[in-house]
Amino acid sequence: KAGVTQTPRYLIKTRGQQVTLSCSPISGHRSVSWYQQTPGQGLQFLFEYFSETQRNKGNFPGRFSGRQFSNSRSEMNVSTLELGDSALYLCASSPSGSRSGNTIYFGEGSWLTVV
Amino acid sequence: KNEVEQSPQNLTAQEGEFITINCSYSVGISALHWLQQHPGGGIVSLFMLSSGKKKHGRLIATINIQEKHSSLHITASHPRDSAVYICAVLSNTGNQFYFGTGTSLTVIP
Numbered sequence: 001k002a003g004v005t006q007t008p009r010y011l012i013k014t015r016g017q018q019v020t021l022s023c024s025p026i027s028g029h030r031s032v033s034w035y036q037q038t039p040g041q042g043l044q045f046l047f048e049y050f051s052e053t054q055r056n057k058g059n060f061p062g063r064f065s066g067r068q069f070s071n072s073r074s075e076m077n078v079s080t081l082e083l084g085d086s087a088l089y090l091c092a093s094s095p096s097g098s099r100s101g102n103t104i105y106f107g108e109g110s111w112l113t114v115v
Numbered sequence: 116k117n118e119v120e121q122s123p124q125n126l127t128a129q130e131g132e133f134i135t136i137n138c139s140y141s142v143g144i145s146a147l148h149w150l151q152q153h154p155g156g157g158i159v160s161l162f163m164l165s166s167g168k169k170k171h172g173r174l175i176a177t178i179n180i181q182e183k184h185s186s187l188h189i190t191a192s193h194p195r196d197s198a199v200y201i202c203a204v205l206s207n208t209g210n211q212f213y214f215g216t217g218t219s220l221t222v223i224p
Binding site for chain 1: 156201216
């Protein structure tokens with residue numbers, strides 16, 4: 001069974017640009033969650049999607065958004081990039097999401113550098 | 116305010132030693148996860164706990180819901196155990212994950 005796949009793995013963007021990151025969950029998993037990891041703040045929860053609906057959201061500004069498609073693939077978008085958005089963005093999938101206390105499976109992450 | 120506190124932040128051990136990493140949290144939870152992160156970023160979920168104790172190979176995780184505390188133990192530590200270990204709790208209000216800052220473990224041969 002293929003794991004969680006994130007693309008792209010590495011990218012460099014300029015301040016003010018926008019970026020879209022993609023996550024393909026494990027086959028059969030309907031929940032996808034996104035996290036930001038920085039040296040200063042550690043891991044922080046961004047949002048969770050389940051069956052194309054955003055179910056939970058962390059404390060991030062509206063520049064951070066996401067969506068989930070009918071095949072459970074998910075994308076997250078960051079608009080008007082700031083230097084502080086430089087981070088490792090991790091995606092995780094689980095069969096039915098956080099509410100059921102499932103084990104979560106992480107992708108390798110997308111390293112975003114904003115210059 | 117950190118909802119999840121881990122200790123120690125850094126830990127160096129000799130191969131074969133018994134290791135304990137502690138996690139305390141301040142929110143009500145529905146589950147607690149122990150995560151392992153190797154250099155390069157990949158994260159693996161080691162355990163998901165809502166009560167009691169779980170064991171997987173040389174790893175043991177315990178949780179005390181009343182005391183809001185969990186421990187991760189590694190018996191007979193090995194250099195391949197060198198990684199960052201992160202405690203994450205799923206709050207029972209809002210269903211949001213809160214993460215500890217991680218414990219960086221180095222096991223010396």
